[in-house]
Structure formats: structure tokens, C-alpha cells
Amino acid sequence: MIRLFSLVYACLIPYVFAARAQSRNPDLVDAISLILSGVGLLTGFKVCWFAYVYRDTPPLKDISIQTFIGGIAIAWVSIANGIKKFRA
Numbered sequence: 530m531i532r533l534f535s536l537v538y539a540c541l542i543p544y545v546f547a548a549r550a551q552s553r554n555p556d557l558v559d560a561i562s563l564i565l566s567g568v569g570l571l572t573g574f575k576v577c578w579f580a581y582v583y584r585d586t587p588p589l590k591d592i593s594i595q596t597f598i599g600g601i602a603i604a605w606v607s608i609a610n611g612i613k614k615f616r617a
């Protein structure tokens with residue numbers, strides 16, 4: 530539970546400061562989107578880790594590289610969404 534709150538604060542505090550620096554009010558929809566981007570980033574890393582650790586196990590033996598690339602794609606989309614919210 531503490532990890533979740535630290536993730537939330539790690540995503541929201543820079544957003545609030547960036548919004549104030551750009552002379553606009555922080556938006557709740559953007560804040561929720563940033564939280565989900567942080568969760569998506571962690572999920573992407575976890576999928577990559579899962580594909581790497583279990584690469585020699587029979588169910589993932591044939592598709593471990595595709596699973597690893599999928600984890601990178603999840604993390605990439607999450608980072609792109611977070612950057613988009615900071616620039617908007």
C-alpha cells in the first residue's frame with residue numbers, strides 16, 4: 530500500500546508544479562491519467578522481468594522475446610502518455 534502512495538505522489542507532485550509553472554490549474558483527469566501511466570510503466574517493467582526470468586520455461590520458451598517486447602511497448606506507451614500530460 531505504501532508503494533502505491535509513493536507512486537501516486539511521484540506522479541502527481543511534478544505534475545502540479547509543472548502545471549503551476551505553465552500558469553494553469555492542475556486537472557483531475559490529467560492527474561488520474563498520470564497515475565495510470567505510472568502503473569502502466571511498472572506493469573511494463575514487470576512483464577519484461579517475467580519474460581526474462583521464465584524464458585526457459587516451456588510455456589514461455591517460444592514466445593519469451595515477444596513477451597519482452599510487449600512489456601517494452603507497455604512501458605513506452607505509458608511514458609509517452611505521461612510526457613504528453615506534462616506538455617499539454
